[in-house]
Every structure is written in C-alpha cells, then in structure tokens.
Amino acid sequence: MKSSMVEPLSRDDDIILIDHVYKSFGKTRALVDVSLRVKRGEVCFIFGPSGGGKSTLLRCINHLEKPDSGTIIVDGIPVTEEKTNIDKVRAEVGMVFQLFNLFPHLTALRNITLAQEKVRRRSKEEAERIARELLGRVGIPEKADAYPGQLSGGQKQRVAIARALAMNPKIMLFDEPTSALDPEMIKEVLDVMLELASEGMTMVVVSHEMGFVKEAARRIIFMDEGKIVEEMTPEEMRAATQNLDLAKEERTRLFLSKILV
Amino acid sequence: MAITSEVERPQPKLIPWTKKLTQLPWWALIILLAGVLIVYFLFTSPTYQDAFSFLRAGVRLTILVSLIAFGLSLILGLIAGLGRVSKNVVSYTISSFYVEVIRGIPLLVLLIYFAYVVTPLALQFLNWLGTAMLQNLTIGPLMGLAHSLADLNIQNVDMLARAIAGLAFAYGAFEAEVFRAGIESIERGQMEAARSLGMSYFQAMRYVILPQAIRRVLPPFGNDFIAMLKDSSLISVLAVRELTQLGKLNRARTFRTYETWNTVAFLYLIMTLSLSLLVKFMERRMAFEE
Numbered sequence: 289m290k291s292s293m294v295e296p297l298s299r300d301d302d303i304i305l306i307d308h309v310y311k312s313f314g315k316t317r318a319l320v321d322v323s324l325r326v327k328r329g330e331v332c333f334i335f336g337p338s339g340g341g342k343s344t345l346l347r348c349i350n351h352l353e354k355p356d357s358g359t360i361i362v363d364g365i366p367v368t369e370e371k372t373n374i375d376k377v378r379a380e381v382g383m384v385f386q387l388f389n390l391f392p393h394l395t396a397l398r399n400i401t402l403a404q405e406k407v408r409r410r411s412k413e414e415a416e417r418i419a420r421e422l423l424g425r426v427g428i429p430e431k432a433d434a435y436p437g438q439l440s441g442g443q444k445q446r447v448a449i450a451r452a453l454a455m456n457p458k459i460m461l462f463d464e465p466t467s468a469l470d471p472e473m474i475k476e477v478l479d480v481m482l483e484l485a486s487e488g489m490t491m492v493v494v495s496h497e498m499g500f501v502k503e504a505a506r507r508i509i510f511m512d513e514g515k516i517v518e519e520m521t522p523e524e525m526r527a528a529t530q531n532l533d534l535a536k537e538e539r540t541r542l543f544l545s546k547i548l549v
Numbered sequence: 550m551a552i553t554s555e556v557e558r559p560q561p562k563l564i565p566w567t568k569k570l571t572q573l574p575w576w577a578l579i580i581l582l583a584g585v586l587i588v589y590f591l592f593t594s595p596t597y598q599d600a601f602s603f604l605r606a607g608v609r610l611t612i613l614v615s616l617i618a619f620g621l622s623l624i625l626g627l628i629a630g631l632g633r634v635s636k637n638v639v640s641y642t643i644s645s646f647y648v649e650v651i652r653g654i655p656l657l658v659l660l661i662y663f664a665y666v667v668t669p670l671a672l673q674f675l676n677w678l679g680t681a682m683l684q685n686l687t688i689g690p691l692m693g694l695a696h697s698l699a700d701l702n703i704q705n706v707d708m709l710a711r712a713i714a715g716l717a718f719a720y721g722a723f724e725a726e727v728f729r730a731g732i733e734s735i736e737r738g739q740m741e742a743a744r745s746l747g748m749s750y751f752q753a754m755r756y757v758i759l760p761q762a763i764r765r766v767l768p769p770f771g772n773d774f775i776a777m778l779k780d781s782s783l784i785s786v787l788a789v790r791e792l793t794q795l796g797k798l799n800r801a802r803t804f805r806t807y808e809t810w811n812t813v814a815f816l817y818l819i820m821t822l823s824l825s826l827l828v829k830f831m832e833r834r835m836a837f838e839e
Binding site: 350352375376378379380381382383385387389390391392393402403406407408448451452455 | 743749
C-alpha cells in the first residue's frame with residue numbers, strides 16, 4: 289500500500305529510469321556511473337564482454353543486487369529507496385535466468401502456478417488455467433505434468449518464460465537466456481522472445497545472441513568495464529557488423545571483431 | 550584430430566572366489582549369529598525370559614521418548630537453523646549462541662542441568678509471572694491461567710518431561726546445523742527465482758527452499774534419530790524407567806548381570822540396526838531419484 293503513496297518521479301514514458309548507478313563487489317567495480325532510460329514497450333538489447341556489468345545492471349533493476357549509490361525507478365516506484373516494498377515491484381518485473389532456475393521439486397504446471405497463488409492470490413483453478421494457456425503459447429502444452437529434470441534445456445527455458453509471464457509483468461528481464469542452450473534449442477526460445485517483443489512487451493535482454501538483435505531490438509547498448517560504452521540503433525549495428533570501422537568506439541570495434549569471426 | 554587407440558583394453562576378469570569370500574559382510578553374519586543365540590536363550594532359559602518380560606516396558610518408553618524428543622528437536626532445529634542462515638543480526642546471534650553452547654556441553658551434563666537447574670528456574674519464573682498477574686489483574690479471562698501459573702509446583706513436572714525437554718534442546722542444536730547445511734546446499738538461483746516472482750523471503754523458504762533442503766537432509770535426520778535412540782539411555786540418570794534404567798533395576802532385582810545386559814544390548818541393537826537399514830534404503834531411493 290505504501291508504495292502507491294510515493295510520488296512517481298517520472299510521469300513520462302520511461303518505465304525504467306536508471307540514474308548514476310554505482311556498484312562494486314569488493315575491489316571489482318561492476319557498475320560505474322551508469323544511466324539509462326527505457327521507454328514503455330521498448331526492446332533494449334545489452335551486449336558486451338563477460339564481466340562488463342551487463343548482468344549486474346539487469347539484476348539491479350529488480351533489486352537482486354543492491355546498488356551502492358544512484359537511483360533506479362521502475363514504473364514510478366523507486367526501488368533503491370529503503371522503504372519501498374520490493375516484493376511488489378518484483379511481481380511486476382519478470383526475470384528469466386541463464387540457468388533457468390526452475391523449481392526442480394515441482395511440475396512445470398506448479399512452477400507456473402505457485403507465485404500466482406501466493407503472490408497474486410489467484411485461485412488454484414484460475415492459476416492453472418493461465419498456466420496451461422501460457423504453456424500452449426510457448427509451444428509445450430503437453431509438458432504440464434513433467435518435472436524440470438524431464439525437460440530439455442529449451443523446454444526448461446520456455447517454462448521459465450511462461451512462469452514469469454504468468455505474473456502479468458510490465459517488464460521482462462532476460463539474463464543471457466540462450467547461453468546455456470544447445471544451438472538447435474536456441475531458436476525455440478528466441479521465437480518465444482520475438483513473439484513477446486512483437487506484442488509490445490518492454491524487454492531488457494542481456495545476450496550475445498545477434499539473431500535477436502536483427503529481428504527485435506530497438507536499442508542496442510554495448511557495455512564494458514561497468515560503463516555504457518556506446519548505444520546504437522539496429523541500422524547502425526547492422527552497418528557496424530559489416531564494416532567494423534563504422535563503430536564509434538574502439539572497444540566496440542574490438543569486441544565485434546572477436547565475436548564476428 | 551583422429552584419436553588412435555592402439556592400447557589394449559584390459560579384459561574384465563572374473564573375481565576369484567577367495568576374494569569374494571573376503572568381501573562378504575561377515576560383520577552382519579556375526580551379529581546375526583549372536584542374535585540367534587540370544588533368541589535361543591529367550592525361548593529356553595527362564596532367566597532370559599524373566600529379564601525380557603521385565604525390560605519390555607522399557608523398550609516401549611525408550612521408543613516413545615525418542616520419538617517425542619526427536620520431533621521437538623526438529624521443530625527447535627528448524628527455528629534455529631533458519632536463524633543461522635538469516636541476515637537478521639538478532640536471530641543469527643541468538644541461534645548461534647544456542648547452537649554453540651549446546652554443542653559444547655556433554656549430553657549427560659545437559660540432561661542433569663535441564664532437570665535440576667533449568668526446570669526449577671523456569672518454574673520460579675512462571676510462579677512469579679502468575680503472582681504478578683494476580684496482583685495486577687482484578688478480574689478477567691486470564692485469572693484462571695494466572696492461578697494455575699502461581700500454583701505450579703516443582704513436583705508437578707515429572708522427570709520424564711524434563712528428560713524429554715533436555716534431549717530435545719540438546720539435539721535441536723545438531724538438527725539446526727543439519728537444516729542450515731541443507732538450506733545452504735540449495736543453489737542461490739532458487740531463492741533469486743522465487744524472489745524475482747515477488748515472493749517474500751519466508752514464502753520462498755516455505756515453498757521453494759525448504760522442500761528441497763529437507764529432501765536432501767533426510768538421511769542425516771535418520772542417523773540423528775538413531776543416535777538419539779542410543780543417547781536416550783542417558784536419561785536413566787534421571788531415574789526415568791526406560792530400557793537402560795530397567796536394566797539396572799532388573800540386575801538389582803535378580804543379580805543376573807550377564808543375562809540382563811546381554812538382553813539390554815541386544816534390544817538396543819535390534820532397534821538401531823533395523824533403523825539404519827531403513828536409512829540405507831532411503832538413501833538408495835534418493836540417489837535413484839537424483
């Protein structure tokens with residue numbers, strides 16, 4: 289209840305507002321003065337070398353990591369504020385992990401219904417109806433009663449996406465969703481993500497999957513050493529991948545030259 | 550690069566029968582033989598029969614005490630274990646204090662301490678509380694409670710209750726560590742996934758972490774229950790008439806030392822061995838499920 293009393297700091301279209309955020313792990317500086325605004329319905333793609341702070345930035349958005357300083361406002365709610373009920377914000381922000389993080393002791397269906405019942409207070413019947421519908425949308429309606437251990441990587445990730453979507457989130461965060469998958473399974477997950485993007489979901493995707501960039505990304509952000517080095521439009525990115533000299537920053541050029549072998 | 554393996558694989562050999570013989574579980578066979586011998590005595594010797602019928606009630610009480618005390622220790626252990634993994638300084642400090650103090654004191658001393666120090670102190674406190682309530686309340690629904698608190702007498706708390714409390718608190722510290730180990734063995738991503746769906750810390754614990762953690766620590770719980778069954782013999786110092794105490798009484802009654810303690814040891818062995826078979830079965834089933 290309290291969170292609704294907080295005056296929203298941004299009344300415009302920015303659903304995520306990241307302002308001068310710093311974060312260190314011991315002596316390692318993960319985020320250095322990062323600022324970023326994401327508009328409602330925007331698909332934002334973040335890439336860059338590992339250890340560059342991409343995942344940390346993503347995890348700061350739903351407060352799985354606590355920034356050392358700076359402000360993050362999600363859908364008008366300041367998540368960096370001490371008194372904010374973070375559980376409420378998290379229910380509005382879906383997250384998909386690299387290693388799926390499905391609950392192994394529960395069936396696919398129960399994985400999707402659990403938070404609906406406990407957080408959204410939906411009835412068992414309603415939660416199951418939504419879960420089955422979502423399993424159909426991600427293309428595996430027949431796996432409702434399977435345990436995560438009986439699913440392939442691609443199927444697991446699709447259940448994980450359905451689990452996040454069941455909460456009716458306003459934002460979806462993807463933390464390297466295809467990095468742990470076999471090549472032939474990447475497409476099935478990517479297709480689900482592309483469909484989501486076409487439906488107008490606000491998405492922040494940390495990934496190396498350039499196929500997604502070509503098809504769905506509206507903004508492309510290159511991060512290295514805890515900083516946002518460069519921001520590109522899909523057209524600029526396409527040009528840069530064909531002719532590396534078109535990348536504005538030296539570090540972007542270097543990284544692209546390595547991944548485009 | 551093609552892998553060329555010219556090295557000859559060693560042929561699997563049949564295990565020679567001499568080696569098979571050394572690998573047989575001889576220890577189990579010896580125990581079985583001793584068991585057969587005791588059972589034979591139980592059927593033929595009147596002294597053994599007399600001892601057995603006298604000790605039977607003790608077996609029942611030993612099992613009862615172990616079950617109740619272990620159940621309580623699991624509850625205490627869960628609370629203290631959650632405190633041990635908590636980021637809250639107060640609950641971490643309290644539960645760590647409990648665990649470290651209890652683990653550092655011998656069980657026998659703990660049992661005596663609970664029976665003769667903690668119980669009287671707790672009673673004095675309750676009496677004081679009841680009297681204070683009587684003085685400050687005029688009339689109300691709590692009057693009955695206040696009266697019974699003020700009138701509580703040390704004689705009302707029998708040694709069996711004190712013994713069970715002592716065992717439960719002593720083992721609670723060990724179970725707390727088992728719970729802690731189980732909770733910490735669950736990957737961090739599970740908590741993160743649950744929290745990112747908007748579940749509170751306690752919801753995530755209750756529905757995601759604990760169900761997985763408890764499944765993993767069932768075998769250690771089984772082993773601790775066996776240990777508790779054996780350690781319940783120590784409450785004989787409080788004159789609780791469990792198996793060991795009845796053994797002492799039977800020896801004093803009949804002066805048949807060998808027969809008495811043979812039977813007592815055999816009865817314990819039957820209980821613990823069958824329980825450890827159960828734990829082994831449980832472990833195998835769990836390994837299969839993983």
